[in-house]
Amino acid sequence: MASTSQVSSVEEEKISAIEQTQERPRYTDREKLLTMLGVLMVMLLASLDQTIVDTAMPRIITDLRGINYYTWVTTAYLLTSTVMVPIYGKLSDIFGRKPIFLIGVVLFLAGSAACGASQNMAQLVAFRAFQGIGAAALMPIAIAVIGDLFTARERGRWQGLTGGIFGLSSVLGPTAGGWITDNSTWRWVFYVNLPIGAIALLVLIFLMPTLHSKDSRRPSIDYLGAALLIAGTVPFLLAFTWAGSTYPWLSWQIMSLFAGALVVLTTFVFYEHNLERHDGQPIIDPSLFTNRIFTTSVLISMITSMGMFGCIVFLPLYSQGVLGISATNSGLRLIPLMGGIIVSSIVSGILVSRFGKYKLIAIAGMVIAIGGSLLLQQLTADSTPNQLIVAMLVLGLGLGCSFSLYTIIVQNALPTKLGQATSGLTFFRQIGGTIAVAAMGSVMNSTYSPAFQNAIPAAVKKVLPGKTLDLFNDPNVLLSDEVQKQFQKQLAAYGPQGKALYGQLMEAVKVGLTGGIHNVFVLSSLLMVLAFIISLFLKEIPLIGNKRKAAEHEAPEDAASTSVSAISIH
Template structure:
């Protein structure tokens, strides 16, 4: 009878691949994907100074976030269908090709398009590596390995701006992309040699139509938010047609999700109040987080005259705040079994931090700014991971995976829309202020990086910096107002007993 029993799901320890070596390679892959979401922030002012296109600055970040967000659910299905190993290798190759091409970009348009290509690979780096652990680690041992992935993501959030600033200052902004190549090749070699997945492939029906509708909708909505009042006047029929098309394709996405056998976002999840509230709050938190990470280094380098590496160091208070409260809130929730008050307190702190940032003047001491950034980070850390925990605790076990992906998707979409919106608000404000205050006959250079601003005539530099700071005030003021909406939504969250 024993011979008729099915074989165990996991091989004995001796037959496993070298777990530590493989896991190190997977961590390296995760680090590559996570770093590229933040490493560019301190390099953006230098990139604008060389390539021009200040009005398109936010799209260097947005294009990567947009494409990497859209392909996440597809990579999950591809991993089940074709096997995790080949999908990881393919995503690394796409990411590395995009990295090399970004490094040789000759203008802002090329860089934006190539960042989108890089994002197509980057979206797979994180989601497939997380899933790959299930191929080689038994369930009882997975927790400690998955926890290290979370640590790497947090590390990338802190190290990214620092590393980006150091590379820009001592090498060239192009090396923030080239540095991916040796690390990615090393990960490719190790994965190719030691990753031997043994889990049977699962046949899926991939919702390509849903992904296409989602991509079209997000692209149209982000184009509307980023071009309104900057590249196109608000009265432009083309601009409003873009928004209408975005809502039409959003309707197409919802309709497709109702019919799809395996939808990207099962509509039944929206019957769960916790999922809806967590998604909306997560969208707003992503909106604030990526907007702050993108525009704070710009403010520090232009308004405060910081070097790229100094700017990376100067936003450490915000990153330290995020890391500390992420860890502390997780431990407290495990101890007390309640989580509702963390999003409430966190969004309140984020709103206060944003409103305080909107009061910054050119003469504001840096230590005051550090305090505001710390407050902002403490609030963000209290919200991000708690929302995922709340969703996982609220939905049935069979929907935990897709609900977690959905919560992450909302936050990533918020980041894409936030960076584009902040970019439009900043550019529109800067252009209008300069038009009102520039001396007659004065002209600014096409490329306005920190070095260019520093070498402007004194009177013109003063005019530009005042316009720049005033535009940043509006960015943070709008962000604070939006976060107040998340604060209001947080009060409707319910504490549900944590499942054992």
């Protein structure tokens, strides 16, 4: 009897999912194009804001005089923009995409204006946190809107374009930030969001379809679930942000944060399970993870994000510190990488739309990305800029497939939960990036010191005392002309020999830094190999091409993923 009841429930859920897909409103081409114009403008703002501020930070610190708050400007934004992602996703599924999207845009623009008007660093940190609350809605809901407007096969072209916008903003952001800072006030790094955002807001208000929620249940906000998610995620992110830099990994501060996060997040999971079992509306439906396609996509995206950030974060350090490339046009250094991402993101989207299949493209992307990471491992202290360019280009071509492809995959697998599926993928991708930056930084720092010491010639160790050698234990000496001049002045006390000693020490620093970054690239490669192995188990179901085909192609597991979980738990 239980088995018959389960099958019956599965079939009912399947029929319901098919009916909702068939009842997708028919939007006119004009509605789609104008809505996408606003959506793409918002996505450009969201992705630019992540990169444009970093270039202006030295000038901001000088003006507002609060270097002790330096890292908090980024950390505050990271915390709020990450933790709010799944909350917005669920709210958009309950109340509809448009109102939640507009709220996010308004909060983001208000935060931008407040950041630009900040009079001290404490204010800037607070307003960046507020800005992050709005920013959390922009990217995932924008991508979910694409899911509302287009069928799965049609989404390929648009999702590819969104990946291209992300890659483009990664180049434009640092360059625009540097230009604004040099030719105007740093405040315009934030104010520049206002005119573009205002135009996008007007387009969305007057021209975007309502995109009503399909959930027939009475809307109910999971306040306790949201509070538990925030209370658990914030200390978790802070632990990874501070570990290895502000505090040692095994310090009581970091261990306490991890322990507290584990307790709260465990409570959150049990509470959400119980709420869903009683037909509630949890922030993150635990049953999402009973869908194999969603779980596999989340794992691949999270691990790939870790590998990607492991490469990207340390590429500028290698190009500036080891190769001596100028930091003046910092964004231009990443053009090969981002160019590869843009091209492959667009091409993969077109291929998915053309053939309606994604698994082979996903696997091919991972193979190319692994090839790029292996090329990065070949870089040494004597490598040329051209070798770096080739490695970045190949890596970008591989990573570009992941930017948009897995969004299409999870939206196709969970057509009735586009908001949750999209925001869930974004949430875990950002978590992966945060973990990677901390972990890779620790790998680099722990490797650098012994590699540097081994690279120092024995003759130099005999001449210079240990205290002088310790001054070079920070590889950032390669990035600061002022610090280098101070060291040259100190070594001038050794007479003509001092110049030679300085040159040998700086070369040892380059060798040590290269060794540390090499190990980061090795770890990144291992992560991408793991993601490749998982991608082999990715289930492929035909992408929905139109409303009639949706009913024919919907897989029982995918259409009924939510009810299966509820039945199994009982």
